[in-house]
Amino acid sequence: MSDTIDAVGGVPLDRLAARVGQTPFFAYDRQLLTERIALLRATLPDEIELGYAVKANPMPAVVQHLAGLVDGLDVASAGEMLVALDTPIGADRISFAGPGKTDDELAQAVAAGVLVEIESGGEADRLVATGERLGLRPTAAIRVNPDFSVKGSGMRLGGGPQQFGVDSERVPALMDRLASAEIDLVGFHVFAGSQNLDAGILCEAQRRTVELVLELATHAPEPPRYLNVGGGFGIPYFDGDEPLDLGAIGDNLDDLVTNAIRPQLPDARVVVELGRYIVGECGVYVTRVVDRKESRDKTFLVVDGGLHHQLAASGNFGQVIRRNYPVAVAGPAAAERETVEVVGCLCTPLDLLADGATLPRADVGDLVVLFQAGAYGLTASPTGFLSHPPPVEVLV
Amino acid sequence: MSDTIDAVGGVPLDRLAARVGQTPFFAYDRQLLTERIALLRATLPDEIELGYAVKANPMPAVVQHLAGLVDGLDVASAGEMLVALDTPIGADRISFAGPGKTDDELAQAVAAGVLVEIESGGEADRLVATGERLGLRPTAAIRVNPDFSVKGSGMRLGGGPQQFGVDSERVPALMDRLASAEIDLVGFHVFAGSQNLDAGILCEAQRRTVELVLELATHAPEPPRYLNVGGGFGIPYFDGDEPLDLGAIGDNLDDLVTNAIRPQLPDARVVVELGRYIVGECGVYVTRVVDRKESRDKTFLVVDGGLHHQLAASGNFGQVIRRNYPVAVAGPAAAERETVEVVGCLCTPLDLLADGATLPRADVGDLVVLFQAGAYGLTASPTGFLSHPPPVEVLV
Numbered sequence: 001m002s003d004t005i006d007a008v009g010g011v012p013l014d015r016l017a018a019r020v021g022q023t024p025f026f027a028y029d030r031q032l033l034t035e036r037i038a039l040l041r042a043t044l045p046d047e048i049e050l051g052y053a054v055k056a057n058p059m060p061a062v063v064q065h066l067a068g069l070v071d072g073l074d075v076a077s078a079g080e081m082l083v084a085l086d087t088p089i090g091a092d093r094i095s096f097a098g099p100g101k102t103d104d105e106l107a108q109a110v111a112a113g114v115l116v117e118i119e120s121g122g123e124a125d126r127l128v129a130t131g132e133r134l135g136l137r138p139t140a141a142i143r144v145n146p147d148f149s150v151k152g153s154g155m156r157l158g159g160g161p162q163q164f165g166v167d168s169e170r171v172p173a174l175m176d177r178l179a180s181a182e183i184d185l186v187g188f189h190v191f192a193g194s195q196n197l198d199a200g201i202l203c204e205a206q207r208r209t210v211e212l213v214l215e216l217a218t219h220a221p222e223p224p225r226y227l228n229v230g231g232g233f234g235i236p237y238f239d240g241d242e243p244l245d246l247g248a249i250g251d252n253l254d255d256l257v258t259n260a261i262r263p264q265l266p267d268a269r270v271v272v273e274l275g276r277y278i279v280g281e282c283g284v285y286v287t288r289v290v291d292r293k294e295s296r297d298k299t300f301l302v303v304d305g306g307l308h309h310q311l312a313a314s315g316n317f318g319q320v321i322r323r324n325y326p327v328a329v330a331g332p333a334a335a336e337r338e339t340v341e342v343v344g345c346l347c348t349p350l351d352l353l354a355d356g357a358t359l360p361r362a363d364v365g366d367l368v369v370l371f372q373a374g375a376y377g378l379t380a381s382p383t384g385f386l387s388h389p390p391p392v393e394v395l396v
Numbered sequence: 397m398s399d400t401i402d403a404v405g406g407v408p409l410d411r412l413a414a415r416v417g418q419t420p421f422f423a424y425d426r427q428l429l430t431e432r433i434a435l436l437r438a439t440l441p442d443e444i445e446l447g448y449a450v451k452a453n454p455m456p457a458v459v460q461h462l463a464g465l466v467d468g469l470d471v472a473s474a475g476e477m478l479v480a481l482d483t484p485i486g487a488d489r490i491s492f493a494g495p496g497k498t499d500d501e502l503a504q505a506v507a508a509g510v511l512v513e514i515e516s517g518g519e520a521d522r523l524v525a526t527g528e529r530l531g532l533r534p535t536a537a538i539r540v541n542p543d544f545s546v547k548g549s550g551m552r553l554g555g556g557p558q559q560f561g562v563d564s565e566r567v568p569a570l571m572d573r574l575a576s577a578e579i580d581l582v583g584f585h586v587f588a589g590s591q592n593l594d595a596g597i598l599c600e601a602q603r604r605t606v607e608l609v610l611e612l613a614t615h616a617p618e619p620p621r622y623l624n625v626g627g628g629f630g631i632p633y634f635d636g637d638e639p640l641d642l643g644a645i646g647d648n649l650d651d652l653v654t655n656a657i658r659p660q661l662p663d664a665r666v667v668v669e670l671g672r673y674i675v676g677e678c679g680v681y682v683t684r685v686v687d688r689k690e691s692r693d694k695t696f697l698v699v700d701g702g703l704h705h706q707l708a709a710s711g712n713f714g715q716v717i718r719r720n721y722p723v724a725v726a727g728p729a730a731a732e733r734e735t736v737e738v739v740g741c742l743c744t745p746l747d748l749l750a751d752g753a754t755l756p757r758a759d760v761g762d763l764v765v766l767f768q769a770g771a772y773g774l775t776a777s778p779t780g781f782l783s784h785p786p787p788v789e790v791l792v
Contacts, residue, residue, distance in 0.1 A: 076742070076783075077783045077784045078784075098742070099739065099741060102686055121689070122687050160692060161692040161737075163737070163739040163745075290496040291495060346494070347493055347495065349559075351559075379778065379781050380778050382776050383778070386472045386476065387472075387473045389475070
């Protein structure tokens with residue numbers, strides 16, 4: 001990743017900042033989003049449907065743009081569902097996952113006609129009751145907590161005891177119980193991890209996921225029509241991270257669809273659901289240097305943004321070891337290079353955006369940009385912290 | 397801390413939830429706030445002025461209540477400053493600290509007449525220029541980055557190279573430079589740490605702070621009138637944490653004021669600035685159980701709140717080791733006790749509020765309460781994460 005940046009979406013950064021009218025802001029690149037989906041389409045088998053996990057970036061303009069490119073949207077709250085329903089995507093291509101769905105949320109989902117991913121037996125009962133109350137037959141899939149977990153995953157969501165999904169060994173009994181209920185049970189969702197950069201591990205997870213759902217399918221009253229095999233594709237954040245080998249994943253999915261799924265379930269939709277992998281590298285967070293100061297043996301660039309907008313970049317969102325996200329100074333770059341601390345404007349030492357970064361010299365007024373800000377940036381940050389103004393988001 | 401709770405501010409919790417009209421919510425206890433200030437007044441010397449650091453909890457009703465009890469307010473942004481200015485406290489009793497103050501923020505502060513705590517030489521120059529532009533003489537203090545740091549502090553804000561304050565060895569030159577400028581330089585602010593539970597360490601920090609400011613005072617063109625000696629008083633969060641020995645701190649401050657400060661600076665205001673210590677234990681976060689599920693060998697209570705409202709309790713806000721905040725079930729308590737995982741409603745495994753907590757049995761619809769939620773709760777949390785509704789805050 002370069003330590004300078006000239007433009008986003010073809011617009012020079014200083015001009016973009018003037019157009020936005022303020023710093024800090026997030027800029028997402030429409031063309032990069034389109035290219036990312038094209039890459040996935042070109043690399044994954046034709047039969048794979050692409051779902052976008054809205055939680056990665058719920059900015060309405062981003063969701064609208066992606067809705068024209070993907071086959072479905074996955075939402076994790078009623079708020080995200082409303083954003084998804086505002087797109088041209090059909091409600092039957094929207095899935096709603098997440099533990100702790102309230103009765104109100106279930107009612108909204110059933111009324112909308114979206115597919116509800118059942119996270120527990122209790123939720124299944126509440127969903128059926130909601131449908132009876134509304135006089136509507138809910139569409140649902142069972143989210144399965146697998147009996148395996150994926151090693152090397154940045155975040156593990158499957159295996160062992162979990163708040164997510166129904167333990168795989170309990171799924172047959174749940175299907176039996178729901179067979180006589182007023183509910184259209186269309187299939188399964190298995191999600192075994194996230195932010196994984198190792199294609200071998202992801203392929204193994206997909207293989208085991210397919211084995212699991214095909215075994216569960218034998219217990220289903222009728223052949224499943226929906227198989228969401230999860231995602232978990234990672235993006236590089238840190239020095240030494242290698243991009244995911246997407247080709248290997250495409251080959252593996254091709255083999256699984258052709259040789260395992262289709263013989264048993266010729267008509268089922270097979271969905272890969274991705275969030276971070278689609279949007280993460282398509283956005284930047286743009287700040288302006290407010291102060292430049294020397295303190296003892298270090299040089300500090302104090303910018304007008306900070307962890308209240310991009311918490312993960314400060315290393316404080318669940319990370320054990322803090323490492324720098326890629327950072328750059330907006331061009332034209334000074335010839336002089338220097339090692340600096342880039343800190344935010346919050347009155348807390350946690351607000352460290354780059355520690356010992358070597359960058360072209362930047363002065364007060366210059367723009368400092370953090371990359372990999374397209375996913376889990378603004379919405380995953382404590383925007384109210386210290387009551388600073390919110391940033392703006394633009395899709396360029 | 398008990399594992400059951402009946403009421404907040406004398407209002408039974410189920411009635412309070414009905415009054416609020418929703419869960420989750422934060423409830424802050426007016427009487428506890430009053431008692432906390434009374435404890436500080438009774439224990440610290442009469443000559444110590446109490447400042448409230450608004451960033452700990454900027455809810456306007458809380459700030460209004462505290463404004464009637466403390467001697468001053470410290471703000472860390474223009475947003476906090478507006479909340480403080482809406483109270484009856486005089487602008488000259490409001491201080492504005494924090495790196496990265498923008499020109500606009502400086503102009504707001506100068507126009508308001510609040511005391512600006514200067515964080516760098518560059519900021520000092522911008523402050524003077526702002527005053528000239530507005531035709532107003534800014535009031536300012538120099539925030540000093542000490543040449544020592546306090547061991548055992550939860551968060552270190554002084555010593556070594558820092559974005560906070562002017563290195564102590566650079567302060568005399570800065571005062572010389574500002575002596576001829578149109579600015580009223582009233583004194584110093586030294587803040588050496590936060591969330592410290594060891595009175596011995598805090599006393600040592602106060603002693604060194606007073607030594608430092610008295611030494612710096614000898615370089616000042618006129619005797620300083622304002623000495624903000626910081627705070628850093630911690631509150632217990634975890635099993636085994638012992639409450640701070642406030643009496644020892646009071647004795648130490650009494651000695652410092654009487655024997656060190658007054659002989660040299662008979663008229664200076666001496667301010668102790670506290671945030672978390674004042675409000676942290678006066679608030680709870682109230683959630684409702686949405687789902688109760690068994691997964692393999694564990695029992696999960698899925699509540700309608702989560703890390704999007706109370707990030708620190710999930711252990712994901714800069715903490716290296718996750719430990720449970722105190723948690724309780726709202727009474728009347730069931731006789732049966734059990735060990736549970738309390739998880740939030742977010743679709744992420746990070747959303748863990750209590751790990752292996754032993755509590756009275758709770759079922760769907762019951763209220764689960766997290767203590768120590770008065771400081772750095774709502775505003776320090778990613779409220780937009782997964783687009784769930786915001787919580788409500790009430791002062792009871």
